[in-house]
Amino acid sequence: MAFQITSSAFQEGATIPTQFTCDGPDISPALKWTEAPEGTRSFALICDDPDAPVGTWVHWVIYNIPGETSELPEGVAKDKTLESGARQGITDFKRVGYGGPCPPPGPAHRYYFKLYALDSELELEPGKSKKDLLKAMEGHLLGEAQLMGRYGR
Numbered sequence: 001m002a003f004q005i006t007s008s009a010f011q012e013g014a015t016i017p018t019q020f021t022c023d024g025p026d027i028s029p030a031l032k033w034t035e036a037p038e039g040t041r042s043f044a045l046i047c048d049d050p051d052a053p054v055g056t057w058v059h060w061v062i063y064n065i066p067g068e069t070s071e072l073p074e075g076v077a078k079d080k081t082l083e084s085g086a087r088q089g090i091t092d093f094k095r096v097g098y099g100g101p102c103p104p105p106g107p108a109h110r111y112y113f114k115l116y117a118l119d120s121e122l123e124l125e126p127g128k129s130k131k132d133l134l135k136a137m138e139g140h141l142l143g144e145a146q147l148m149g150r151y152g153r
Helices: 130-137
Strands: 004-006 031-034 042-049 057-066 109-118 141-151
Touching: 004 141, 031 109, 042 130, 057 130
Parallel strands: none
Antiparallel strands: 004 031, 042 057, 042 109, 109 141
């Protein structure tokens, strides 16, 4: 079995329920992963929307999730640093923590939850951008898993 990420809230390619969007309470969905690569010391997760009119829109940046972790609960706090030591970055909403789907009217957009298994913790302060995270991950990637959901208005 390969490194895989799933959610109890929606299946691959299915509609993301309203509670995880700006049309609802805007909380993060529960995420669970299995078969992390051997040697994983930490995880990072990026959620983005490549269908946004202005280009790819970043909805969540979280990193230094401890390597022994295999899930994130529903409704992760929107704090820079979590109790586990995980750190959250800034989104394109200019806020720290999860910001759910909020597309303009029209066809449904795709939202990719990309989980990265890393061979170390990253020397990256809380509040950094997706770009900063991708740069910090260079040379540390052991594996990647993704889950895609859709949401339209």
